Amino acid sequence: MQPKHKTAIRPPGGSTGGKKRPAGKSVKSLKAPKGTQKRRRYRPGTVALREIRRYQKTTELLIRKLPFQRLCREICDNLGQTMRWQASALQALQEAAEDYLVDLFADTNLCAIHAKRITIQPKDMQLARRLRGDPMH
Structure with missing residues (x-):
């Protein structure tokens, strides 16, 4: 029976073909300067989960x-009406719009999970709106 793994054989001269260092330089002298360190790299999804937790805690x-105010005024202008807006009206409209969008994205995420996916797609949002009874344009 032959062995499963072969051991690496060093070529004559002792070099294995790794990184070449300049002559006379030690490993310590090649490292980055003491004040600058490499930025920490988080695994995929870690930062996203942290952001989810952060935004779930806030009410801002x-x-x-x-x-948002410019968008509201532009929509009114496109309808052919020039309106004046109270600050409290814009605030209430923005609160309602954001609440609707957060709930819609939550339902969209549930549709994606139901389809055994973790990435939401336009068809998930269309299904969520259809199940809610929202008018489709």
């Missing part, structure tokens, strides 16, 4: 106020 708005 996720969409910036001015871009």
Whole structure:
């Protein structure tokens, strides 16, 4: 019976073909300077889970106020109406819009999980909206 693993044989001269160091330099002198360290690299998904936990704890708005305000005014202008907005009305509209979107994305995620996927797709959002009874355009 032959052995399962072969051992590596060193070529004559002792070199294994690894990284070449400049002559006279030790391993310690090739490392990065003491003040600069390599940035920590987290495994895929770790940062995403941390962000999920962070945003679940907060009650602050996720969409910036001015871009949302511009969007509301633009939609009103496209309808052919020039309206004046109270700050409290824009605030209430943004709260309702963000609440709707967070719930929609939660339902969309459930649809993706039901399909044995972890990535949401447009068809998941369409299914979630259809199951909710939202009008489809």
